[in-house]
Amino acid sequence: MSGLRASGMITGKAAVPCLPHSLLLGEAPPLFVPTYLTRRPDGFDPRAFQYTVVDLETTGKATRADQHDRVCEVAAVRMRADGTVLDELSTLVHPDRPILAASQQIHGIDDAVVAGAPRFAEIAGNLLDLMRDTVVVTHNRAFDEAFLGHEFARLGLAGIRIPGLCTLATVRGHTDLPGYRLAGVVKSLSGAWPKREHNALDDCRSTGRVLATLLATGPTRLTLTPTARVAPLPARSSGRRLYPRMVQVRSGPYTGVENLAQFLPAHRAAAPASSSAGEEYAALVLAMARSKSLGQHDAARLASAASEAGLTRGGLAAAHLALWQARHHSIPAPVGAADAKDLHHLAKVLGVTEQAADRLPPVTADLKGWRIVPLGTSAEVREVASWAGWHGATVGVRPSKTTRLLIAEANTEVAALPLPAGTAIPVLAPEAAKTFLKARIAESRAEAQATQATKAGREDLPTDPLIFPTSLLGEVWRRYELPGQATQGTFTPPVRWLVEQASDPTARFASWQQKGGRLGLRVRKSGIPAHHRRLVAEAQPVLEAELRRASAVRITPAPRRLTSPAANQAGPLTQLLSWVKDYARKGR
Numbered sequence: 001m002s003g004l005r006a007s008g009m010i011t012g013k014a015a016v017p018c019l020p021h022s023l024l025l026g027e028a029p030p031l032f033v034p035t036y037l038t039r040r041p042d043g044f045d046p047r048a049f050q051y052t053v054v055d056l057e058t059t060g061k062a063t064r065a066d067q068h069d070r071v072c073e074v075a076a077v078r079m080r081a082d083g084t085v086l087d088e089l090s091t092l093v094h095p096d097r098p099i100l101a102a103s104q105q106i107h108g109i110d111d112a113v114v115a116g117a118p119r120f121a122e123i124a125g126n127l128l129d130l131m132r133d134t135v136v137v138t139h140n141r142a143f144d145e146a147f148l149g150h151e152f153a154r155l156g157l158a159g160i161r162i163p164g165l166c167t168l169a170t171v172r173g174h175t176d177l178p179g180y181r182l183a184g185v186v187k188s189l190s191g192a193w194p195k196r197e198h199n200a201l202d203d204c205r206s207t208g209r210v211l212a213t214l215l216a217t218g219p220t221r222l223t224l225t226p227t228a229r230v231a232p233l234p235a236r237s238s239g240r241r242l243y244p245r246m247v248q249v250r251s252g253p254y255t256g257v258e259n260l261a262q263f264l265p266a267h268r269a270a271a272p273a274s275s276s277a278g279e280e281y282a283a284l285v286l287a288m289a290r291s292k293s294l295g296q297h298d299a300a301r302l303a304s305a306a307s308e309a310g311l312t313r314g315g316l317a318a319a320h321l322a323l324w325q326a327r328h329h330s331i332p333a334p335v336g337a338a339d340a341k342d343l344h345h346l347a348k349v350l351g352v353t354e355q356a357a358d359r360l361p362p363v364t365a366d367l368k369g370w371r372i373v374p375l376g377t378s379a380e381v382r383e384v385a386s387w388a389g390w391h392g393a394t395v396g397v398r399p400s401k402t403t404r405l406l407i408a409e410a411n412t413e414v415a416a417l418p419l420p421a422g423t424a425i426p427v428l429a430p431e432a433a434k435t436f437l438k439a440r441i442a443e444s445r446a447e448a449q450a451t452q453a454t455k456a457g458r459e460d461l462p463t464d465p466l467i468f469p470t471s472l473l474g475e476v477w478r479r480y481e482l483p484g485q486a487t488q489g490t491f492t493p494p495v496r497w498l499v500e501q502a503s504d505p506t507a508r509f510a511s512w513q514q515k516g517g518r519l520g521l522r523v524r525k526s527g528i529p530a531h532h533r534r535l536v537a538e539a540q541p542v543l544e545a546e547l548r549r550a551s552a553v554r555i556t557p558a559p560r561r562l563t564s565p566a567a568n569q570a571g572p573l574t575q576l577l578s579w580v581k582d583y584a585r586k587g588r
Helices: 101-107 120-131 141-154 168-174 182-190 200-217 257-263 275-291 296-308 312-331 337-350 379-390 432-456 494-504 530-549 557-562 565-570 574-587
Strands: 032-038 051-059 069-079 085-092 135-138 161-164 222-226 371-377 405-406 508-514 516-523
Touching: 032 069, 032 168, 051 101, 051 120, 051 141, 051 200, 069 120, 069 141, 069 275, 069 371, 085 120, 085 200, 120 141, 135 168, 135 200, 141 161, 161 168, 168 182, 168 200, 182 200, 182 379, 257 516, 275 296, 312 337, 371 379, 379 405, 379 432, 379 530, 494 508, 494 516, 494 530
Parallel strands: 032 161, 051 135, 135 161, 371 405
Antiparallel strands: 032 222, 051 069, 069 085, 508 516
């Protein structure tokens, strides 16, 4: 370990070698330095680091040197340990090869979807900038390393060595769950399934929530344990505009447009969009404002234009505000009740209600669905009818089967209506009618608030901190930690059972042994119960092979000093930097 940047990540000083072309087509060297979250007291404080969560979608699963599948979507979310999002990246990637039908069934990306996307070489600089000086986090490190390392090796960047934390191995090691697929982990820790799977940006956000929840609510304090030196990331210029994937927007009047923002990165520094793509998007949204509808074909064009324009979420918000302003300017003053409702609805679905608040005409829909009819010409009757209309009620001229309330002065005669048996329309005096309708308004607002709370609970806004609001972690926390070297590979039920037995200090036939930072399995065959011998025979060779491939874990005195109580109380990052640099200069 030979240096530490201000963000708290250990880096080496060696130059990044470029592999010859003949090696670029072979197996790429390891990209990630395995890094673990453990219960050891002598690791780094994970709260001192920033993290970049990365997720990939690929054309297939082949990782052979002669026939390697490629990346077709990549997303990354840079965050703090508490879940605060600092930056996001999301883009489709042109893989320069067909996407297998089996893969299309998983992630929904086909050749047509990536036809206009950038190549990996064009976005590699953006990804490197986001990962710089952070711990890279994936859910299944081996899979992402195989494909990401291959893509970097093709660009002559095979010497990259960055700290890689696997939430799959981490959750296996610290929690006892029925399964460890990302969606299942989200369900087990939060109580709710994720809204979408196999969308790279959504999966990044889910993985970020898992990590932040582990760090914030785990019953046992976790520390960060890198296993070897890391190499500095090379400087590479950021590429052209990115191309985020959009899930199909629903059709209908103004519906679905607000969904676009969910698939755009929250923050992004990218090349400016082409003027033609931006003009196409502007033309589409302005046409939508004039036509007051959004059909399925137009919805698809709108999503495509947003991708082509390279819009960030902020850029999309600006475009939507311009759309609302265009609609507002097209309505002559004074604004009538119908146009006022239209402006409110459009602002809501475009997500610009707050920005347009000072220009929105006052109108409510608390009495939507109520049809009232005023009887007579007295000022009191007309005033209550006008007040009800302003709150969203429909004011009729004569009673009908759909009328829900009649407002009339005392002793007013009402003509008989051909109503179904057992039904009646209430007839109230102006003052009583207003009191009655105020009660209905209160009920409507309470129902709207409950609905909004339910929707908020179903899916966090993408800009919210990435942490589960309600964590069930305490219910599934393991009593004994399973070592990360034993949980990062094959984890079939027999292997899982043997790992759990070796980690339990009360087990009599299996245990772990450490030698030079490497983890070994010790099995005392004479102590194996007869009914478990076949299970051990099946799991032991698989687990031992995984342990041989695992990296050694060595905790040195320097990291031990970094996590001492005095250091945690003092807290200045500059002091931590000084300690690590002193240790590096000693050449240990």
